[in-house]
Amino acid sequence: MMQKLEAHNVFYKKEKFILNDFSFSFENKLYGIISDQPEENSGVLKVFAGLLDPERGNILLNGRNVFTSFQKNERAVRKQIGFVFQRGGLLSNLNVLENLLVPYDFHFPDLSHEEKMEKIVSHLKFFNLDENILSERPAKVSISIRKALLFIRTYLTEPNVIFYDDPYMNCTQHVKKSIIEMIFKLKEEHVIQIFSESIDCSLYELADNVLIIKDGGLHASGSFSELKNSNAGFAPCLISHLFEE
Numbered sequence: 001m002m003q004k005l006e007a008h009n010v011f012y013k014k015e016k017f018i019l020n021d022f023s024f025s026f027e028n029k030l031y032g033i034i035s036d037q038p039e040e041n042s043g044v045l046k047v048f049a050g051l052l053d054p055e056r057g058n059i060l061l062n063g064r065n066v067f068t069s070f071q072k073n074e075r076a077v078r079k080q081i082g083f084v085f086q087r088g089g090l091l092s093n094l095n096v097l098e099n100l101l102v103p104y105d106f107h108f109p110d111l112s113h114e115e116k117m118e119k120i121v122s123h124l125k126f127f128n129l130d131e132n133i134l135s136e137r138p139a140k141v142s143i144s145i146r147k148a149l150l151f152i153r154t155y156l157t158e159p160n161v162i163f164y165d166d167p168y169m170n171c172t173q174h175v176k177k178s179i180i181e182m183i184f185k186l187k188e189e190h191v192i193q194i195f196s197e198s199i200d201c202s203l204y205e206l207a208d209n210v211l212i213i214k215d216g217g218l219h220a221s222g223s224f225s226e227l228k229n230s231n232a233g234f235a236p237c238l239i240s241h242l243f244e245e
Contacts, residue, residue: 003028003062003160003192010047010057011216018043019054020216026161028190029208030183032197032224036214036238041196042086044213045163048194049083061161079107082159084150086166090138097134100153107157116156123152127178144172151179162186164195167203180206201243212238 005026012019018040035041046052050059050066059066064077090099097120104116124131127148133141138149147170154162168176180203183193197203204210204224212220212227212235220227220235227235 003190004060005048005161005192005194006058006060007048008058008060010054010059012043012047012052012054014040014043016040017216019047019057019213022057022213022217024211024218024221026192026194028192030187030206031192031194032204032207032210033194034196034204034210034212034238034242036234038196038198038242041198042165045083045165045194045196049081049161049163050078051083079157080160082154082157082162084154084162084164084167086169087147089150089153090146092138094137095134096136096138096141096149099138099149100134100156103153103157119156120152123155126182127152127175143170144175147171148175148178151182155182159191161192161194164193164197166198167195168197168200198242201239214238 007019007022007024007026010019010022016037018037033041033044035044043052047054048059053067061077061080066077066081090096091102094102100120101116104111108116120134121131124133129145129148133145138146141149151167167179171179183203183206186193195203195207201224207224209221210224210227211218214234220230222230224239228239230236
């Protein structure tokens with residue numbers, strides 16, 4: 001099914017402009033976001049995901065407003081959106097299994113525990129993680145495994161739109177390889193995937209479309225190679241500043 005996430009004249013301000021009358025339509029592709037305010041990229045993604053409310057404008061998923069999605073009658077919209085946080089996101093007072101079950105139990109209360117466990121174990125195997133970690137508290141596992149668990153927790157509910165905030169941060173090469181494989185698998189399944197990455201430009205090279213945000217608005221879009229080698233000075237200069245210094 002063709003999915004569409006639309007930003008319509010979105011304005012969000014927090015100290016500096018993050019988005020200023022921003023409009024764009026995301027379809028079933030892999031998108032990268034590069035901003036002239038990289039420290040605010042998390043905020044940009046959270047606005048698109050409906051986690052931060054803008055002062056004006058709308059974000060629509062298949063025509064339905066994601067900003068009202070926490071209301072009971074809009075829970076079906078919220079279930080379709082996943083967010084992999086840059087860091088954190090796991091509850092320290094719960095073990096790994098309990099953390100993974102939080103969104104599962106919320107969005108799929110009628111699914112049996114056995115069915116949930118089957119899918120959890122399948123994702124652990126995909127990331128080559130031992131089932132023994134399910135009984136551990138997050139603080140007892142490595143930082144790279146904690147990051148892998150954030151991906152697993154997001155993938156379990158099978159969202160139609162997934163946001164990745166610095167997906168490669170704190171990842172070993174092994175975890176990174178699993179992430180890339182899953183991103184391409186979901187791309188074939190027509191999931192909208194949107195990311196911002198600050199430490200490694202390689203994922204931008206795999207993206208279908210990269211958006212350059214300047215002064216809160218859409219400055220340019222295209223392939224990473226096109227933007228990097230374009231004659232329009234701002235885009236290549238920003239890319240060089242972020243990834244090649």
